Amino acid sequence: MWTTDRVAGGVLALVGLVVLEETWRLGLPLGTLHNPGPGYTPVVLSLILLGFGAAVAALGGGAQGMRTVEWTEWRHAVAILGACAFAALALERIGFRLTMAVILAFLVGVVERKPLLLTAVFTAVFSLGAFFLFDTMLRVPLPRGPLGF
Amino acid sequence: MLETFHNLYLGFAVALAPSVLLYAFVGCLIGTVVGVLPGVGPLAGISLLLPATFGLDATRAIVMLAGIYYGAMYGGSTTSILMRIPGEAASVMTCIDGYAMARRGRAGPALAVAAVGSYLAGTVSIVALMFLAPPLASFALRFGPPEYFALLLLGLLVLAYMSSGSMVRSLAMAALGLLLGMVGIDQMTGYFRFAYGVVELGDGIGVVPVAVGLFGISEILATAGQARPPEVLKPRLRELLPSRREWRESFGAIWRGTGLGFLIGIIPGSAHVISSFVSYAVERRLSRTPEAFGKGAVAGVAGPESANNAATSGAFVPMLALGVPSGPIPAVMLAAMMVHGVTPGPLLINQQPALFWGFIASMYVGNVVLLILNLPLVGLFVNLLRVPYPLLYPGIIVFCVLGVYAVNSSVVDVWIMVAMGLLGYVLRKLDFEPAPIVLGLILAPMIEMSLRQSLAMSDGHYAVFLTRPIAATLLAVGLVLVLLSLRPLVTRTLDWRTRLAMVEKGEEL
Numbered sequence: 001m002w003t004t005d006r007v008a009g010g011v012l013a014l015v016g017l018v019v020l021e022e023t024w025r026l027g028l029p030l031g032t033l034h035n036p037g038p039g040y041t042p043v044v045l046s047l048i049l050l051g052f053g054a055a056v057a058a059l060g061g062g063a064q065g066m067r068t069v070e071w072t073e074w075r076h077a078v079a080i081l082g083a084c085a086f087a088a089l090a091l092e093r094i095g096f097r098l099t100m101a102v103i104l105a106f107l108v109g110v111v112e113r114k115p116l117l118l119t120a121v122f123t124a125v126f127s128l129g130a131f132f133l134f135d136t137m138l139r140v141p142l143p144r145g146p147l148g149f
Numbered sequence: 150m151l152e153t154f155h156n157l158y159l160g161f162a163v164a165l166a167p168s169v170l171l172y173a174f175v176g177c178l179i180g181t182v183v184g185v186l187p188g189v190g191p192l193a194g195i196s197l198l199l200p201a202t203f204g205l206d207a208t209r210a211i212v213m214l215a216g217i218y219y220g221a222m223y224g225g226s227t228t229s230i231l232m233r234i235p236g237e238a239a240s241v242m243t244c245i246d247g248y249a250m251a252r253r254g255r256a257g258p259a260l261a262v263a264a265v266g267s268y269l270a271g272t273v274s275i276v277a278l279m280f281l282a283p284p285l286a287s288f289a290l291r292f293g294p295p296e297y298f299a300l301l302l303l304g305l306l307v308l309a310y311m312s313s314g315s316m317v318r319s320l321a322m323a324a325l326g327l328l329l330g331m332v333g334i335d336q337m338t339g340y341f342r343f344a345y346g347v348v349e350l351g352d353g354i355g356v357v358p359v360a361v362g363l364f365g366i367s368e369i370l371a372t373a374g375q376a377r378p379p380e381v382l383k384p385r386l387r388e389l390l391p392s393r394r395e396w397r398e399s400f401g402a403i404w405r406g407t408g409l410g411f412l413i414g415i416i417p418g419s420a421h422v423i424s425s426f427v428s429y430a431v432e433r434r435l436s437r438t439p440e441a442f443g444k445g446a447v448a449g450v451a452g453p454e455s456a457n458n459a460a461t462s463g464a465f466v467p468m469l470a471l472g473v474p475s476g477p478i479p480a481v482m483l484a485a486m487m488v489h490g491v492t493p494g495p496l497l498i499n500q501q502p503a504l505f506w507g508f509i510a511s512m513y514v515g516n517v518v519l520l521i522l523n524l525p526l527v528g529l530f531v532n533l534l535r536v537p538y539p540l541l542y543p544g545i546i547v548f549c550v551l552g553v554y555a556v557n558s559s560v561v562d563v564w565i566m567v568a569m570g571l572l573g574y575v576l577r578k579l580d581f582e583p584a585p586i587v588l589g590l591i592l593a594p595m596i597e598m599s600l601r602q603s604l605a606m607s608d609g610h611y612a613v614f615l616t617r618p619i620a621a622t623l624l625a626v627g628l629v630l631v632l633l634s635l636r637p638l639v640t641r642t643l644d645w646r647t648r649l650a651m652v653e654k655g656e657e658l
Contacts, residue, residue, distance in 0.1 A: 004578075004579040004580060005318070005579075007579070008318075008576075008579045008581060009321075012321050012325065015325065015328075016324075019328055019343075022343065026342070026343070028340060028342060029338075029340075032609075033609075034604060034608075034609025034610070035604065035605075035609055036600070036601055036604065037338065038335035038337070038338045038340040038342060039342075041331060041593075041597045041600070042328065042331045042342065042343075045324055045327050045328045045331065046328065048320075048324045049321065049324040049325060049328060052317055052320050052321035052324055053321055055317045055321075056315075056317055056318055056321055059315070059317065063580075064580070069578050069579070071578070072374065073370070073371065073372075073373065073374025073375065074374075075374065076370070076373045076374030077370040077371075077373070077374065077574060080366075080369060080370055080373060080542075080546065081366075081370065081567060081570065081571060083546065084366065084546065084549075084550065084563070084566065084567045084570065085564075085567050087550045087563055088560045088563035088564045088567060089560075091550070091554060091560055091563065092560055096551070100547050100550075100551075103543070103546065103547065103550075104543050104544075104547065107542075107543040107546065108539065108540065108543050112539035112540075112543075114539065114540070122540060122543075126543075126544055126547060127547070130547055130548070130551060134200070134201065134551060134555070138200075138201045138204060139203070139204045140200045140201060140203060140204075140551075140555045141555075141558065142551070142554075142555065143554075143558075
């Protein structure tokens with residue numbers, strides 16, 4: 001049966017294997033047991049992760065089944081992650097204020113379906129207010145877009 | 150003793166300067182808000198506000214960040230008592246009897262007992278911190294690389310042992326964190342490891358995007374789609390004072406919680422959560438009416454709340470004296486201090502006495518500020534909970550992006566936050582504890598460096614860890630913990646970590 005521990009343990013063991021392979025592919029010198037090189041600790045740690053991952057999977061037969069895990073909020077989760085990814089893409093291209101305005105308008109207006117006026121006011125106040133507070137008042141430099149906005 | 154009081158006088162001269170006092174107040178206020186708001190715990194709160202301290206000198210910045218830390222511990226009790234939602238993880242135990250008291254119309258006394266207990270615990274544990282940190286720092290001057298390696302390894306083992314649930318799962322998470330800590334330039338040889346040409350990764354993966362992603366973003370991902378907002382009980386502030394019987398029942402619980410909390414706080418691990426769990430268990434065991442627990446026993450609020458606040462000060466002991474963080478929150482505090490050019494460790498107390506003692510004194514001041522904030526102004530904070538979550542979480546997202554970006558002015562950090570948010574969300578669903586990842590990430594470079602330095606100084610002989618008494622003792626303690634964690638497999642009984650995991654999931658013991 002697919003339990004949460006078996007799936008997670010398998011994935012962790014796989015991560016361990018991938019790191020092992022990458023250490024070898026990148027040609028990081030291992031050094032010796034008595035004089036470790038830059039590849040030594042990653043190899044040891046990936047072997048440890050491989051071992052623990054396998055142990056979690058082996059001991060995880062009694063954990064809850066994967067089918068019982070509820071993902072009811074996945075649509076919200078995808079939308080929020082998408083908004084954060086957009087922030088990473090747009091922040092230095094169109095500036096902080098515009099990026100945040102787009103994110104807020106999307107989350108409040110589209111995802112949460114709040115009225116247009118509320119969305120517009122909230123978006124404007126919050127994106128401009130956060131910029132004023134951090135950039136202007138607290139002197140934390142935030143990115144501006146090509147138009148200086 | 151006299152020297153300590155002289156130093157404390159120096160500390161109060163720093164802490165009572167109007168500008169420092171102002172930042173202590175601001176930190177406590179923000180911390181209380183952070184603690185009250187579900188979804189923004191102290192870890193994410195400190196991480197997000199770190200860039201706002203860049204323009205300050207080290208003393209004011211650290212005083213403000215510490216204020217956020219213990220303010221969040223105070224504020225977490227409000228949502229626990231009034232909504233049965235822990236504002237931060239350490240308030241899980243307060244939910245049980247605090248909310249039961251609120252439903253019986255005793256919300257005011259529950260909040261008052263929590264605030265007074267937190268105040269007393271905070272103040273007493275600062276006294277203990279004051280007397281314990283300097284001798285520990287002197288002792289730590291004897292530490293070389295082998296001792297540090299053993300201590301750091303022990304820290305990870307204790308964290309894994311103390312985390313709720315299985316130790317193997319926690320150690321797997323710690324190994325994942327340690328691997329993340331391998332990204333970047335190798336400090337001894339200058340090799341780029343796993344950076345794939347991304348220059349920003351040269352300095353490694355930052356703790357702030359990882360902490361904000363794993364704790365802040367993942368919480369929002371998990372809660373934003375919930376259909377029905379939880380009910381908020383309205384406390385009657387005129388009935389804030391507990392009855393004589395409630396004070397009597399709270400008195401012993403507060404002192405026991407303080408002692409337990411401070412001692413557990415010193416030990417690496419998720420100290421706040423564990424201290425409140427242990428305190429609750431002790432109070433129920435000592436009570437003449439254990440059947441009242443779960444139905445509104447005031448000792449079930451006083452003990453855990455005192456314990457988690459005492460643990461806050463306890464957690465500063467290894468951080469300030471040894472430079473070793475005992476959990477993810479002190480790890481972020483350590484990173485914050487380093488950003489401001491302060492290196493915690495054995496030399497801090499001698500080299501920067503004004504900063505160290507000013508910090509200690511500001512904690513006394515902060516506790517008074519928090520008592521004032523948390524009792525008369527509780528109604529104001531409760532109103533924050535009435536802001537609809539569909540408006541609240543987009544605002545928190547803005548602060549997450551802003552806080553993470555501003556630390557290094559790097560969008561790579563925002564990407565890391567997104568990835569960690571997704572990882573934290575999945576881990577939450579699969580019931581894995583993410584705290585060891587953060588600690589592993591912080592400790593990885595230190596562990597690797599101390600291991601390689603130890604081998605360099607011993608001509609490559611691993612016996613150096615066994616021939617030096619302090620290192621050998623620390624490793625022996627780690628081995629005992631590993632053996633202890635295997636005991637439930639042999640005896641086939643529920644150990645305290647399994648019971649803690651059940652309580653956190655809301656299952657009956």
